[in-house]
Amino acid sequence: MTEQQPFASLEAAHSAGVYAKRPITLVRGSGATLYDDHGQAYLDCGSGIGVANIGHCHPTVVQAIAEQAATLTVCPEAFHNDQRALLQAELVQLFPAEFQRVFLCNSGTEAVEAALKFARMATGRTAIVAAMRGFHGRTFGALSATWESHYREPFMPLVPDFSHIPYNNIERLQNAITEQTAALIIEIIQGEGGIRPATAEFLQAAQTICHERGALLILDEVQTGFGRTGRMFAFEHYGLQPDLVCLAKALGGGIPMGAVVINQRVGELAIGTHGSTFGGNPLACAAARASLSVIRTEQLVDQTAEKGAWLLTQLQAIRSPKIREVRGLGLMIGIELKEKVSPYLQKLMNQHQIIALNSGSNVLRLLPPLVISWPELERVVATLRSMFE
Ligand SMILES: CC(=O)N[C@@H](CCCNCc1c(COP(=O)(O)O)cnc(C)c1O)C(=O)O
Numbered sequence: 001m002t003e004q005q006p007f008a009s010l011e012a013a014h015s016a017g018v019y020a021k022r023p024i025t026l027v028r029g030s031g032a033t034l035y036d037d038h039g040q041a042y043l044d045c046g047s048g049i050g051v052a053n054i055g056h057c058h059p060t061v062v063q064a065i066a067e068q069a070a071t072l073t074v075c076p077e078a079f080h081n082d083q084r085a086l087l088q089a090e091l092v093q094l095f096p097a098e099f100q101r102v103f104l105c106n107s108g109t110e111a112v113e114a115a116l117k118f119a120r121m122a123t124g125r126t127a128i129v130a131a132m133r134g135f136h137g138r139t140f141g142a143l144s145a146t147w148e149s150h151y152r153e154p155f156m157p158l159v160p161d162f163s164h165i166p167y168n169n170i171e172r173l174q175n176a177i178t179e180q181t182a183a184l185i186i187e188i189i190q191g192e193g194g195i196r197p198a199t200a201e202f203l204q205a206a207q208t209i210c211h212e213r214g215a216l217l218i219l220d221e222v223q224t225g226f227g228r229t230g231r232m233f234a235f236e237h238y239g240l241q242p243d244l245v246c247l248a249k250a251l252g253g254g255i256p257m258g259a260v261v262i263n264q265r266v267g268e269l270a271i272g273t274h275g276s277t278f279g280g281n282p283l284a285c286a287a288a289r290a291s292l293s294v295i296r297t298e299q300l301v302d303q304t305a306e307k308g309a310w311l312l313t314q315l316q317a318i319r320s321p322k323i324r325e326v327r328g329l330g331l332m333i334g335i336e337l338k339e340k341v342s343p344y345l346q347k348l349m350n351q352h353q354i355i356a357l358n359s360g361s362n363v364l365r366l367l368p369p370l371v372i373s374w375p376e377l378e379r380v381v382a383t384l385r386s387m388f389e
Pocket residue numbers: 019049107108109110112135136137138187191192220221222223248249
């Protein structure tokens with residue numbers, strides 16, 4: 001172990017080796033601030049890749065986890081549980097009335113896997129259509145819906161009968177969705193694919209075409225959900241009526257959790273057709289209930305709409321030959337550069353103590369906690385302006 005980075009070298013000695021690492025060791029977080037093992041503070045504009053919407057270690061969630069950890073953490077879905085029953089009821093309350101059922105799991109990729117299986121089972125069809133540049137997870141089904149070849153190639157063959165269309169291309173959608181299509185799966189804003197919002201026309205056409213041809217519309221809101229875009233769920237911006245909505249990341253307030261919220265149009269799912277040992281566990285459900293209460297009581301959705309609009313305007317006002325476009329919705333912002341983004345991420349972290357993300361090789365992605373303060377937002381804008389102007 002090196003004295004400067006004792007934990008980094010220890011971790012590197014035993015890690016599977018699949019992750020690119022940044023040279024800091026994060027050991028504590030509070031609100032939108034993270035601290036490394038030397039006590040250095042960082043302003044977090046990554047939220048753990050869109051998880052810490054309510055900030056790090058929110059006291060309400062910490063208390064709920066502590067209480068549930070001392071009460072019951074293990075309860076498979078073979079038995080009823082109070083926290084799960086309450087969370088399910090509170091979760092479907094956030095959706096239109098036709099959404100009455102939810103499948104609980106432990107990650108985004110699991111939510112996508114469940115939605116894909118439910119769609120094939122409910123329709124009796126096998127074809128799945130997804131979007132180019134889309135990202136839906138790393139497990140074989142979700143990976144089959146994910147576009148970029150560098151995610152897919154080492155693992156071929158993937159699940160058969162998946163195809164991809166250009167995002168926002170209605171004509172290709174018309175040709176791709178047929179009577180054999182079980183579902184279309186899309187993001188409202190492509191998160192890993194470069195912070196690319198769908199057009200309202202594309203989304204409306206997707207819903208119309210799917211429902212006219214008996215296919216289900218699966219919305220992957222793993223990254224856009226829980227206030228991230230300035231509405232509780234991004235589909236609300238467009239008045240959509242999806243059939244299955246995949247959720248995860250911020251759902252559990254930092255505790256791993258995923259969910260599929262199911263429109264009654266999908267019909268009944270037969271007992272024994274899917275499952276998960278940890279899905280719906282009391283600890284995650286208690287954390288999720290606490291997180292939802294924080295989003296509600298701190299009015300984080302409305303705050304995000306206001307802060308996000310201001311941030312987007314400020315960043316779009318930066319005049320720089322290095323910036324191609326600034327886009328996004330709420331506090332899900334992408335700055336597309338005319339060059340590689342990684343040097344800028346390193347500079348932000350090492351010289352300015354701001355942690356931001358990439359999305360692809362040339363988009364600087366900002367996913368700050370929704371609790372980020374106005375002074376912290378002003379610091380982000382001032383820093384980026386100084387870097388790019
Ligand atoms: C460092 C690291 O592990 N990064 C993750 C980043 C994934 C972030 N996105 C997850 C995601 C997923 C998968 O979610 P999960 O299994 O990672 O919880 C599904 N759908 C959408 C729209 C998503 O954005 C990865 O490279 O797999």
